[in-house]
Amino acid sequence: MIHGRIRGAGIARAVMQGPRPVVLSGPSGAGKSTLLKKLLKDYENIFGFSVSHTTRQPRPGEVNGKDYHFVTREEMQKEIDAGEFIEHAEFSGNMYGTSKGAVQAVQAQNQICVLDIDIQGVKNIKKTDLNPIYISVQPPSIDILYIRQCLVLVELEEEEANSTTWPEPSREISFPAVPGKINK
Incomplete structure (x- = not known):
């Protein structure tokens, strides 16, 4: 049931005032972004994308507010401490996260909010009352x-590629196979 309402307290009341969100999760390079782009293109009036926050610098061609909300570490930590984030994680020395406001912005348009989240983010979301559909x-x-991740590394600037560490793929792939880890 995609259009169900969220029940519960806390984050559910503070954030969820629209259609039930969808969380796409999996290892980097699995195809989450490809699936997300297809959903947004083919069903633009039904699905909306939650723009994440990050403390990393924008890459060439990235637009603030479209690709990410680019913020300082101090700004992001202040909002996390204030309870304004549904999930957050640190990867390769940079913070990434999904704010309540980003989800609310999509829901205000009566669209299903799609979140592109890594496994660490899924674990954090499962501790909230968000109650999304997990895919x-x-x-x-x-x-x-491995081939996909290598191709991405080749595209990154040499400096960034040297500091990038990928999660253990076999661990992320096996995570959903454990009963109750994704849908419980």
């Missing part, structure tokens, strides 16, 4: 995932 996006194989 685990997995690559066809570990070999394909």
Whole structure:
């Protein structure tokens, strides 16, 4: 039931005033972004994207407020401490997260908010009353995932690529297979 209302207290009342959100999760390179782009293109009036916050610098061509909300570490930490984030994580020395406001902005348009979240973010969201629909996006194989991640690294600037550490793919792939980890 995609259009169900959220029940409960806390975050549910503070954030959820529209259609039930969808969380796409899986390892980097599994195809979450491809699926998300297809949903937004083919069903633009039904689905909306939650723009995440990050403390990293914008890459060439990225637009603040469209690709990410680019903020300082201090700004983001202040909002996290104030309880304004549904989930947040640190990756490769930068903070990433989803604010309540980003979800509310999509729901205000009566659209289903789609969140592109890593496994750490899923664990954080499961501690809230958000109650989204979880979809685990997995690559066809570990070999394909490795190739995709290598291709992404080649595209990154050399400096950033040297500091990037990828999560252990086999661990992220096996995470959804554990009963109750994604949908409980």
